[in-house]
Amino acid sequence: MNVQAPSVMAPPPPRSLAAMSVPLPMLRDILIKTMFRMNLDLVSQISRAICLPVSVTQELVDMTRSQTLIEATGTLNANNGNEMGYRLTDSGRARALDALSQSEYYGPVPVPLAVYAEQIKRQSIRNTQLTRDRLESAMGHLVLPPDLLSNLGPAVSAGRSILMYGPPGNGKSSISNGIRDALDDKIFVPRAIEYSGQVITVYDPIIHTSAEDDVDDPNSLRRTSGRYDTRYVRCQRPTVITGGELSLSMLDLVYNPVARTYQAPLQLKATGGIFIVDDLGRQAEPPQSLVNRWIVPLEENKDILALQSGEKFEVPFDTLVVFSTNFHPNKIFDTAALRRIFYKIKIDGPSQEDFLKIFAMVARKRKMPLDEAALVHLLNVRYPEIDNVYANYQPIFLIDQMIAICEFEGIPYQMSPALIDRAWNNMFVKDEAIQR
Known part of the structure; x- marks a missing residue:
């Protein structure tokens, strides 16, 4: 049964100039x-x-x-x-x-930072009440180990940092997206905020998904219009996903010298939502440097930004940070950094039983008929070559390869030991010397 996400208290509209705290x-x-x-x-x-x-x-x-x-x-x-x-x-x-x-x-008149800080408290991601039902519903399209949701649920509910690690191709990115889908309530994102007379734009239509405003029922005694400050945009909880392109400069204010305004950095745009650092270890910046940048925000729930003048100021940090890496954490972090990441969850490859479930599910979705001889060949001949190490991406890869072969050869979708072999040969590269 799906459990409805609790509604967020909306920012009240200003009633007078004196009450706005804007110069x-x-x-x-x-x-x-x-x-x-x-x-x-x-x-x-x-x-x-x-x-x-x-x-x-x-x-x-x-x-x-x-x-x-x-x-x-x-x-x-x-x-x-x-x-x-x-x-x-x-x-x-x-x-x-x-x-x-x-x-x-x-x-749009900007919202003073101190006023926005009060709204952040009202819609904090740490106020979300995530249940097993909602998380299972969001992850329903994934075949996951039985204990994973038991570990993941409390981590998401706490709204603290999560490190997911394990071999590549086992769904860490899909799980991160499932977390986003489980947090299905709406929050209010300011179009711009004001600090020390400077304007910082926050709302970004590329990152923020605007939710349709409630439509007034002419027969209703309660009207929805005018019930919140329209300097905010009602949005789904934001999700910022970065990968190998992430750099430390992307976490700083961006100054536009022509407009003489600032654009909020990624983590400020993600306030009240999720910041996913995918493929940690693939960035130009060392992983340790990236995590060091997060130490104060993760520990003290505040971030420190700087204006062009050099003046530094604090902003609330209310974001669930999810780090995802294919490297072993001990290889890329020191113990102090690991201590500051509250939850460490290993995402292993599937068991043979779960692999077959995924294979059958993908085949059904792709309208590829299963063949017992092909599956026996795959499990008994090909997988022993790689020590029976299964990964979640492999069923999709193998089935899509066979589909491409069938379409090229002009034959109906089918699988056979021979087609399995052709698909398998494209999944790995032989470790061999190449003459140049």
Whole structure:
């Protein structure tokens, strides 16, 4: 039985400028830059663009109008609910150009880092209540050793770091994706955050999967619109997957010298979700160096980032980090690094019984009929050549190879000892000297 994931407490919308904790000059400049760049003249349009409630947007417009940077056009727009129109004054346009020269950022008002930190607590990955039913449902397409979920479940529920290690081709990446699927609730990701007057963009449509907002039922007494701060995007818990391309520089703030804004590093974008470091040991950076970068975040639940000026500041670290490697941990880490990774789970190859289950499952999915003679040949002749070491990737590899042969030869899908041999020869490379 599937257990529904608990809902996350949404960030409440701001009720006034004073309650927002954003410097008023920044609010004013974002307003006039947005009006200038997007050619907006109605409060309802501006409200949607800067992601503030209409009442707060009107308050901001009135404040900026009192500074003679905005003026009312004196006309009501009949096509938009008889709204009063507004436009920038000459001094407002000059101020907008000056503000754009300092920072090209306009649009959604950023969320102060301290305010976002409170939302992180409300939606912490450590608050998730993962059950065996949900994990089994997410891993249902995998054939796994019986004790693996018993070890994996508490590790995921704790929201701490996990190291999965073992021979290649046994599903470590698939298991990591299954963990992601098991965490199926929604959280709120800020479009941008503000620290010390600097804007750091966080929401990334490549990483974050936006969830459809609830649709209002006109007959319902409870309305969903306006129930959370639209400076956030409601998303599935994010998953960032990196492999051999991961470098230490990807974990730092990225400064855009043209826009004069920052982009959040990968681990900050993964806040509230999962950061998967796949194929650890294949990166240009030594594994020990990568793990050393994570020591403070893993131990203290905070990360330290630096601005262009050199100023360092703390951000919450609320991420389940999953390291996956084909190397033995003792070969790539020292004991201090291993101590800081809370769960170590070995992912071995399947038993012969599980191998046959996977083989049959893949064959059924690929519409490849099983052949007893071919399987006996595979198990009794070919696998003894590699000391009967089975891997999860091998059934898919062998069956896809036989399918390719059948399609090339123009014969129906089938398996035989001869086809097994042809497929087997493509799975391994002979260890032999090559004359050059």
